[in-house]
Amino acid sequence: MPSDPIAARSIEQGGFGEMLGRRGIAPLTRRPTSTLQINVGWRCDLACTHCHVEAGPKRSEMMDRKTADRVLALLRGSPSVTTVDLTGGAPEMNPQFRHLVIGAHALGLQVIDRCNLTVLLEPGQEDTAGFLADHGVKIVASLPCTREETVDEQRGRRVFERSIEALHKLGRLGYGRPGSPLTLDLVYNPPGAALPPPQAELEATYRRELRERFGIEFHRLLAIANMPIRRFAHQLEREGKAEAYSALLVAHFNPETVYELMCRSLVSVGYDGRLHDCDFNQMLDLPLGGKARTIWEVADLAELEGDSIATGRHCFGCTAGAGSSCGGSLR
Numbered sequence: 001m002p003s004d005p006i007a008a009r010s011i012e013q014g015g016f017g018e019m020l021g022r023r024g025i026a027p028l029t030r031r032p033t034s035t036l037q038i039n040v041g042w043r044c045d046l047a048c049t050h051c052h053v054e055a056g057p058k059r060s061e062m063m064d065r066k067t068a069d070r071v072l073a074l075l076r077g078s079p080s081v082t083t084v085d086l087t088g089g090a091p092e093m094n095p096q097f098r099h100l101v102i103g104a105h106a107l108g109l110q111v112i113d114r115c116n117l118t119v120l121l122e123p124g125q126e127d128t129a130g131f132l133a134d135h136g137v138k139i140v141a142s143l144p145c146t147r148e149e150t151v152d153e154q155r156g157r158r159v160f161e162r163s164i165e166a167l168h169k170l171g172r173l174g175y176g177r178p179g180s181p182l183t184l185d186l187v188y189n190p191p192g193a194a195l196p197p198p199q200a201e202l203e204a205t206y207r208r209e210l211r212e213r214f215g216i217e218f219h220r221l222l223a224i225a226n227m228p229i230r231r232f233a234h235q236l237e238r239e240g241k242a243e244a245y246s247a248l249l250v251a252h253f254n255p256e257t258v259y260e261l262m263c264r265s266l267v268s269v270g271y272d273g274r275l276h277d278c279d280f281n282q283m284l285d286l287p288l289g290g291k292a293r294t295i296w297e298v299a300d301l302a303e304l305e306g307d308s309i310a311t312g313r314h315c316f317g318c319t320a321g322a323g324s325s326c327g328g329s330l331r
Contacts, residue, residue, distance in 0.1 A: 028309035054230035068096040196223035222328030249316035257323030
């Protein structure tokens, strides 16, 4: 249990909002939306132990063309948005993925693909890496460790070997190379119920090992905490670590991370068009600001500015230690 009495009371009462109140931090509200994150579906070629989506090869939840077209219309009507962040599952497995990339690229927006790497080697995906390069898509790629045994334990047999192969494929196109406009960021997730180590130190280790062992270059390393949601939550429960991990997150609450929380300038769209404050809230079925809304009810995301943000106990995962977001550490 934490030594901080405020954190201790928050564990007992279970409230993120209560923690913000006791720290004298105003309730979370929205700033102008700069990023629209689109979860195009839950199908994936992998079934990683830390996955908060509980994605996998058998998932059938997928965005359809009508919903994708409405997302693009919403982007055209929302001038504050500068970035489109495509996630899943493996977003590349959705037939609408390329339609969304082409549409967002035509609008002059930065497009991010949250890629698990191995999908680039799947049948039917042979030209996906080239497609991403042709459209200047920024790749944020999962590589939770530089050691084969750790990656394979977390993500599946031969995933590390295939990830390295995919990184070489991207490198040949220019991704991650010094001076290249094709951005490649890597993502670290802890192997279990622990907070990420300092991002800068970890990035230096990744850069040295990947360069020396495999000749791989990348731009940044993003250290992201595992969220106690869905598959990872189930793992914690099986191992009897759920309460301890929750206590760890609360004990390391860092008020300096609150201002930079991604939910303040990001809107998350589900495969079905429902709106959420973040992808984590989406997986917990928490609607945007606690009010159920869809992309068909909003014409311009500027309408949401100043609205409250729905929170829960899982939000301690984004505010623990150096903080965690889709862009890595916050401090």
